[in-house]
Amino acid sequence: MNWNEQIKLWNRATVRILDIRHHVICDGQDLCNYKLPANVFLFVSSGNAFVRIDEHKCYVKQHHLVHTGKGSEMDIMPARNAFSYYLIYFKVSNPDVTVSPFAKQSANQLLEPLHLFYHVVPQEPGVLYNHIRGLYEEWGKCDELSKIRTKSLFYEFIYELFNLLQNSTDKGRPSKLITNALNYIHKNYKEVITMEQLADLLGCSVSYMHRLFKAEIGKSPNDYIMGIRLEQASQLLLTSQLSVGEIALSTGYPDMYYFSRLFKKHFGVSPLHFRERRIDHQGLHLNPSKSSLFSIVPTSSLSYNEGTKEIENLSQSEGEIQLFITNRTKPTLTSLLLVCLSIFISGCQADSGKASSENERNNLVTAVSSEGKGTSETKTYKHIDGETEIPLEPKRVFTDVKVGQLMALGVEPVGSSSYPLQTGFIAENDIEDVGIFPLNLEKVASLEPDLIILTEAWRDGGGYEAFSKIAPTIVIPNHSDSLTDELHMFGDILGKEEESERWLAEFQKKVDVAKEKVKAVISEEETFTILNVRPENFFIYDDVNMGGNIIYKYLGLTPQEKVQADVLNGEVWEVSAEVIPEYIGDHLLLANNKGAEETFKENKKLWANTAAFQNDTVYEIDFDQFLLNDPISVLHQLDIITELILENNR
Structure with a gap:
């Protein structure tokens, strides 16, 4: 792509912004055959997806930017969990309105390169994210003055985009x-x-x-x-x-x-x-305005005290107690007196034992944390969008999609989005369904939560500030590759560290038993594949969900060779019906979407000679039940897959 030519044309064109939207779609909620009514910039705020625009196919990740012209057909297929993105719809034209219609048509044809497809990975995505977020918020105000401001912000966005592309070392996407x-x-x-x-x-x-x-x-x-x-x-x-x-x-x-x-x-x-x-x-x-430590851009030294004062530590040989003092609050006189009193008591009672000393310090921290609040004990929790004072033991938690993670630790949320309640194995009980994206803020507020836990993807549907006015709000990553790490994180947030360790220990016992049973009927040489058939597409799944985490990670079964090379080690996900036999191993987990029955029937003959179909080692699983990979869902999925394998190989 000739960026200098693009810059010249943008200087000649006039722009009319038609709409700015933010969407979140989850795995299985594909957007298919969407004919674009205008030119579009698509910016990924979080998650991964396969995007097809006419004949162009690309795998997009957080902070990738895609541009295409009016009339293009677009498909979006989320790769894992939630995929969050912005769409900026706009029209470009030649500003000269005094010429004849024929001349005007010729002049507009000169702008044809502004309708071209391109997919780029900006080196400083935080700059673009801030501009796009600002555009979205300004557009939502709907008044005439805000529309003027939106135009100004759009041109700033165009300037920053092409400034980055013109000066970047990679000129966009890596080879x-x-x-x-x-x-x-x-x-x-x-x-x-x-x-x-x-x-x-x-x-x-x-x-x-x-x-x-x-x-x-x-x-x-x-x-x-x-x-x-x-x-x-x-x-x-x-x-x-x-x-x-x-x-x-x-x-x-x-x-x-x-x-x-x-x-x-x-x-x-x-x-x-x-x-x-x-x-x-x-x-x-993870903050979009800051670069990753292993991004393709060289990083500067970290600033450990940016935005906060030095953390004071009171430590002993086995642990430490921390007094978090930020630049937004000052310790009260009572707090300082408590500190002095603690030191005095410790000095006078040095022989009273280590346990007693630790209890006094713990009581001190509780007193300082609660000072000025008078109602509940709190702690400072650092997260993607900053740091927030949250309850030590929250009682009324709202979450967008992380219901299973909470319930595994004995915490039933007061509400969530529809997605986790209508997918998988979560029993709704008394959990309030507040609907789909964007979340209904009034409904969330009516639940009177004392803590809100949002993922990056869902946070932008309303904005962090709006949620934090309802209750203390923290923002976490959409997805974790490790169930253990994620459950530890929730244990820390909820004050349920012991419960998280207990759940993980019990789960590991369950996995060990299942592995032994499966090992008795499946040899190490036998290979596995996961195929998902949709009405118009075919997908080979990796080791994240759709049973991949169960068979590859927990049961330790062997992926088929091409699955290992192209899917687990590569970025292949969507495949054509003709090449599917190259990916099918000795065993096949098959998930047919609703409405895909005819597609499967028409193409099954292409796969009839593969080992799995020949040996009748095809295991059908429910697509909706295997979308989520939260602890509750994983427990059920482990049982289902283990039983399917044992029944078919006795």
């Missing part, structure tokens, strides 16, 4: 070669990755691969791998109880001391100091 390299690195960063091994995989020389990485990513392959490993290490330091040595080993560094030196060089502090400072990794790499 296929580099995309393959990045996919491999992200899947195998825990293992030893040599440059020769990576070059062999890509089918090029080491020197050419280095030049390509530098040109498109702005970093060497080694620097990129190190960035990913250290990013993962920083997350483990903040979200797990693993030792530094264990974290080093799990992120590809068998030498703990070498790991510590690299970590300090990258972050400016040692791993232990990093953990003690309690920096919120989500606020740094």
Whole structure:
């Protein structure tokens, strides 16, 4: 794409904004054959999806931007969980209205390149996100003055977009070669990755691969791998109880001391100091206005006290007590007196025992946290959109889609969106259904929640500020690759740490029993595939949901070779009916969508000679029941798949 030519044409054109929308769709809620009424910018705010625009197919992720012209047909198929995106509809035309109709038509034809398709990955997505969010909010005001402001913001957005594209090193989307390299690195960063091994995989020389990485990513392959490993290490330091040595080993560094030196060089502090400072990794790499530590843009040093004063620590050998003092609040005189009193008592009663001292400090923290509130105890919780005072033990929790995570810990939310209540295995009980996206704020407020937990995708349907006026609100990632990590996070939020550990321990016992049963009838050499048939599409699923997490992660069954290479290690998801036999292994989990019966019947003959169909090892599963991967759903899914395999292989 010639960006300079695009810039010239934008300077000649006039623009009329027709609409600005924000949507959230979940896996299974495909948008098909949508004929666009105008030119469109599509910006992904969170999630992944396969997007098809006419003959163009692309896999889009958070912060990707797609442009296409009026009349294009668009399909959007969410890849995992919720997919959140903005659509800006606009019309471009030549401003000269004094010429004849024929001349005017010719003049508008000069603007045809402004209708072209392109898919780009901006290097500074936070800039574009802020502009698009501002556009959406201003457009929603509907008054005439706001429309003028919207036009101004749109031109600012166009300026920032082409400024980034013109000055970026990669000129948009990375090449296929580099995309393959990045996919491999992200899947195998825990293992030893040599440059020769990576070059062999890509089918090029080491020197050419280095030049390509530098040109498109702005970093060497080694620097990129190190960035990913250290990013993962920083997350483990903040979200797990693993030792530094264990974290080093799990992120590809068998030498703990070498790991510590690299970590300090990258972050400016040692791993232990990093953990003690309690920096919120989500606020740094998930906030759209801040770049990821392992993004393709070189990152600057982290600022550990940005927006807050230094955290004061009162620590003992086995744990620490923290007094969080932000630049928005000041300690009261009572709080300071309590601190002094605690120190005095500790000094006078040094021989009263460690347990007594710890109790006094815990009581002190509770007093300071509750000071000025007088009703409930609170704690400061850092999340994607900042930090929020939330109840230590919330009683009335509202969540958009994370119902199963709450109920696994014994917390029944007062309300949620329709999606988790109508999909999977959640029994509604007394949970209020507040509808689909965007959430009805008045209905949410009527539930009188004391805590609101939102995912990134659903947060934008109303905006963080609107939700936080109802109750303390925290924003979490749409999806976690690890059920363990996610449940630990919810245990921390809800004050249910013991419950999360107990649930995970029981679940692991259940998994171990199921594995033993399956192992007795399935050999290690036998392979598995998951096929989803929809009315117009076919999909091969990975190890996230639709039973993939059950068979590949928990039961440890072997994916078919091409599934492993193209789907788990690549970005293949949608396939044509003709190539499906290449992906079908010895066993097949089959999920037919409602309305796809005829499609399956018409194409089944193409797959009749595969091992799974020949040996009658095809297991039909309910698409809706296997969409979610929350703890409640996973328990049921494990039982269903285990029973299907055992029944068919006795």
